[in-house]
Amino acid sequence: MAARALLGEIKKRAVSCPAFRGHYTFRHGSTLVVAEHEGGVIKPPSLSALAAATCLPDPDSSVSVLLAGSGPSLHQAASHAASSYPSISKVLVADSDKFKNPLAEPWAKLVHLVQHSGGYSHIFAAANSFGKNIMPRVAALLDVSPITDVTGISDSNTFVRPIYAGNALCTVRYTGASPCILTIRSTSFPALQKSVDSNEASISQVDLSTLDEDLGRSTYISQSSQGDERPDLGNARVVVTGGRALKSAENFKLIEALAEKLGAAVGATRAAVDAGYVPNDLQVGQTGKIVAPELYMAFGVSGAIQHLAGMRDSKVIVAVNNDADAPIFQVADYGLVGDLFEVIPELLEKLPEKK
Numbered sequence: 001m002a003a004r005a006l007l008g009e010i011k012k013r014a015v016s017c018p019a020f021r022g023h024y025t026f027r028h029g030s031t032l033v034v035a036e037h038e039g040g041v042i043k044p045p046s047l048s049a050l051a052a053a054t055c056l057p058d059p060d061s062s063v064s065v066l067l068a069g070s071g072p073s074l075h076q077a078a079s080h081a082a083s084s085y086p087s088i089s090k091v092l093v094a095d096s097d098k099f100k101n102p103l104a105e106p107w108a109k110l111v112h113l114v115q116h117s118g119g120y121s122h123i124f125a126a127a128n129s130f131g132k133n134i135m136p137r138v139a140a141l142l143d144v145s146p147i148t149d150v151t152g153i154s155d156s157n158t159f160v161r162p163i164y165a166g167n168a169l170c171t172v173r174y175t176g177a178s179p180c181i182l183t184i185r186s187t188s189f190p191a192l193q194k195s196v197d198s199n200e201a202s203i204s205q206v207d208l209s210t211l212d213e214d215l216g217r218s219t220y221i222s223q224s225s226q227g228d229e230r231p232d233l234g235n236a237r238v239v240v241t242g243g244r245a246l247k248s249a250e251n252f253k254l255i256e257a258l259a260e261k262l263g264a265a266v267g268a269t270r271a272a273v274d275a276g277y278v279p280n281d282l283q284v285g286q287t288g289k290i291v292a293p294e295l296y297m298a299f300g301v302s303g304a305i306q307h308l309a310g311m312r313d314s315k316v317i318v319a320v321n322n323d324a325d326a327p328i329f330q331v332a333d334y335g336l337v338g339d340l341f342e343v344i345p346e347l348l349e350k351l352p353e354k355k
């Protein structure tokens with residue numbers, strides 16, 4: 001590629017990637033994205049990891065995506081990925097019951113196997129429960145140090161990640177051996193969009209004949225999550241969160257009723273989770289989920305630093321608290337000093353019925 005065209009291509013990538021913070025440097029290699037799928041499509045957090053992978057400023061690099069599991073939905077997801085996203089050059093499919101559930105041991109061995117044959121320079125996954133479960137084990141098997149929770153990419157070896165519960169951003173340079181393993185904060189990289197142009201990435205089956213038979217000691221038992229009628233907390237456009245002030249699981253139903261009316265996901269503080277009002281998969285914060293919805297409504301939430309770490313990137317924050325000095329008001333765009341037991345019933349009464 002002529003130098004001018006090459007530079008143009010790199011600039012184009014930089015412009016299309018909002019989290020690209022860097023200079024135009026070169027790398028040589030290819031990238032693997034370990035992705036989750038559901039219902040025949042790649043899940044949104046993995047699409048964010050794919051978007052991040054396209055931010056690496058090397059026009060000659062290729063992005064492969066690894067999908068694993070079994071059944072028709074795996075193959076549907078592979079065809080969909082291969083035809084919908086021009087930035088994907090190859091889809092690798094590992095079809096086996098061993099990967100039906102996201103258990104870290106078999107998945108890590110799979111990624112290790114794929115890395116062995118592909119020699120990727122970078123391996124990406126979302127920093128959600130899937131990526132956080134699998135990638136540290138992959139890094140240990142490959143004897144490299146992972147960089148977690150990346151929010152920005154400066155160049156192919158330099159990344160930005162939050163520290164001190166999101167109160168500071170740290171720029172880190174990876175100087176270890178290949179591959180560079182990264183987990184990506186999905187809220188910092190808008191999910192890769194489907195293209196109207198048709199794409200024909202190749203689809204290949206991963207040869208599992210050399211996969212280690214000993215796939216670890218963990219056994220999958222079951223998975224429970226919020227009902228299908230509610231949007232997923234990590235990707236919802238609106239989140240309604242309740243804190244300790246709700247006082248009981250029974251009262252927390254007020255938050256659920258409001259979320260229902262707004263078509264929102266329900267969130268909770270750790271204090272509300274610890275008190276048993278709601279299960280811990282609803283916790284937002286440093287040790288819970290990181291969310292960045294268009295609207296975040298917090299009721300009876302003090303705004304502890306560990307909670308803010310999980311929601312401060314929300315576009316509009318609304319807080320209702322009966323203490324005018326509550327720290328949540330420092331990050332809120334709209335604040336109401338009031339009693340949530342009066343405010344929520346009034347909102348429920350005045351908001352129109354969900355269509």
Ligand SMILES: Cc1cc2nc3c(=O)[nH]c(=O)nc-3n(C[C@H](O)[C@H](O)[C@H](O)COP(=O)(O)OP(=O)(O)OC[C@H]3O[C@@H](n4cnc5c(N)ncnc54)[C@H](O)[C@@H]3O)c2cc1C
Binds near residue numbers: 286287288304341
């Ligand atoms: C290592 C570590 C990790 C943590 N991780 C997380 C995390 O991921 N997520 C998280 O949320 N926390 C986390 N925490 C806990 C965090 O420090 C706080 O304790 C927690 O967020 C407080 O929850 P809260 O706001 O519901 O409760 P409180 O701090 O008790 O606040 C309740 C608020 O409700 C208001 N209030 C009371 N009654 C009413 C009423 N009737 N109407 C309106 N307002 C009312 C009060 O004024 C108060 O501001 C972590 C702590 C540690 C040490």
